[in-house]
Amino acid sequence: MLFLSVKKIYKIMGGDVNTFIQQIPLEYFIILSTVLFCLGVLGVLIRKNAIVILGCVELMLNSVNLLLAAFSAYKGDGNGQLLVFFIMVVAAAEVAVGLAIIAMMYRNTRSVDVSIFNKLRG
Amino acid sequence: MDQVLFFLVAFLAISSAVYFVFARNPLYAILSLIVTMFSIAGMYILLNAQFLGIVQIIVYTGAIMVLFLYILMMLNLNKEDESKKANLPKFIGIISVCILFVGMLGAYRGLSGKTTVADNIDHSVGLTKNLGRLLFNEYVLPFELASILILAGIVGAVLIGKKDL
Numbered sequence: 665m666l667f668l669s670v671k672k673i674y675k676i677m678g679g680d681v682n683t684f685i686q687q688i689p690l691e692y693f694i695i696l697s698t699v700l701f702c703l704g705v706l707g708v709l710i711r712k713n714a715i716v717i718l719g720c721v722e723l724m725l726n727s728v729n730l731l732l733a734a735f736s737a738y739k740g741d742g743n744g745q746l747l748v749f750f751i752m753v754v755a756a757a758e759v760a761v762g763l764a765i766i767a768m769m770y771r772n773t774r775s776v777d778v779s780i781f782n783k784l785r786g
Numbered sequence: 787m788d789q790v791l792f793f794l795v796a797f798l799a800i801s802s803a804v805y806f807v808f809a810r811n812p813l814y815a816i817l818s819l820i821v822t823m824f825s826i827a828g829m830y831i832l833l834n835a836q837f838l839g840i841v842q843i844i845v846y847t848g849a850i851m852v853l854f855l856y857i858l859m860m861l862n863l864n865k866e867d868e869s870k871k872a873n874l875p876k877f878i879g880i881i882s883v884c885i886l887f888v889g890m891l892g893a894y895r896g897l898s899g900k901t902t903v904a905d906n907i908d909h910s911v912g913l914t915k916n917l918g919r920l921l922f923n924e925y926v927l928p929f930e931l932a933s934i935l936i937l938a939g940i941v942g943a944v945l946i947g948k949k950d951l
Contacts, residue, residue, distance in 0.1 A: 685909075687788040690901040694894060696796050696829075700803055702887045707807040709879030712823060715858060716812055719819050722850065723803060726826050733912075737833040740907030744922045745835055749917075750925075752845050753932045757939030759850045763857045764947040770861045771949070774864075 685737055693734035700727035714766050714776040718759065725755055791832060799825035816854050823847045835912030 700723060707720030729748045736744025770776050802821040809815040823846040830839035910916060922930060 685903050688902070689899055691894065691897050691899045692792060692796075693829075694834050695891075695896070696799070698789045698887065698890050698894075699800055702883050702890070703800075703807050705886060706883040707878060709883065710876045711807070713812055714814055715854060716806075719806065719816060719854060722846075723806070723819065723822065726846070728825065730826055730829055733830055733835050733838055734833060737835055737912060738901075740903070740909070740911050742911040742917055745838055745912055745917060746921055746925055748838055749841060749921075750928060750932060752841060754935065756845055756850060757936055759853060760939050760943045761946065763853055764943040767861065768858060768946055777936050778860065 688732060690738050693731060697727045697731040697734075698745050700724075700730070712777050712779050714769065714778050715763075717778065718766065722755065722759065725751065788832075795825050795828045795832065799829070812858055813855075816851065816858060819853045819854075820847050823851060830912075833912065834909055835916045837912060837917045 668744055704720045704724035704727065707723065708717055711717055711720065732744050732751075733748050735747055736742065736748070769781070773780065799822050802818040802825070805818040806815045806822060809818065823842065827839045827842040829849070830842055832835070
């Protein structure tokens with residue numbers, strides 16, 4: 665039902681869902697994914713809060729997912745979109761374990777600042 | 787029309803991602819990451835990959851981001867932090883990300899900038915019906931293995947999160 669209404673809204677606005685990927689060059693998606701990925705890398709490099717760093721990793725993962733889905737849609741091949749689906753499954757498990765690790769970190773040190781976790785430094 | 791829609795959603799995604807990276811308060815940062823996830827779901831729907839769009843909304847904004855907010859609430863971290871720190875690592879980070887960005891843009895130099903689809907491809911490949919047919923024919927084994935992975939993730943999260951085990 666939701667898909668139908670999206671299509672209907674799109675029709676009212678003067679377009680068709682299928683014309684979208686014929687009007688937008690693939691390179692736009694590549695640039696968008698690059699920008700989002702670089703923002704994720706920037707966040708990992710400059711932030712100190714462990715939760716925000718985990719969110720930045722999610723942002724990078726999402727940008728790559730978007731690029732994979734765009735290539736899949738432009739090729740007309742469903743395998744890429746299924747790969748994105750499996751990546752989402754793995755990401756869900758990864759976030760559950762990562763947030764458990766952060767909660768344990770907080771319980772031991774009363775902080776989620778990663779700059780105090782330098783005990784492994786040689 | 788399509789271009790306007792694309793640039794609107796892309797602007798929303800990028801601006802909320804910028805706010806996410808630079809916001810001082812972690813709560814507002816995570817909330818703006820939710821906006822980014824929603825706009826990426828919008829991108830999927832614009833790409834006619836409706837199954838992925840709905841899964842993105844359910845899994846990312848519905849489960850993962852709520853988990854983030856829940857941890858933030860439980861640990862009571864909703865305060866301005868990391869105010870006192872050296873500027874040099876930040877500066878080095880920004881410079882290296884700029885180098886990464888320019889390097890990636892340089893890698894795209896050979897692209898024409900006008901690559902679109904051929905007329906004869908299948909546009910309905912991202913619909914739930916077609917993806918489900920593919921998933922339960924060719925990808926049954928990975929699908930079942932994914933359930934084992936989720937189970938292992940649950941066990942691992944409980945094991946790590948429990949106080950004395």
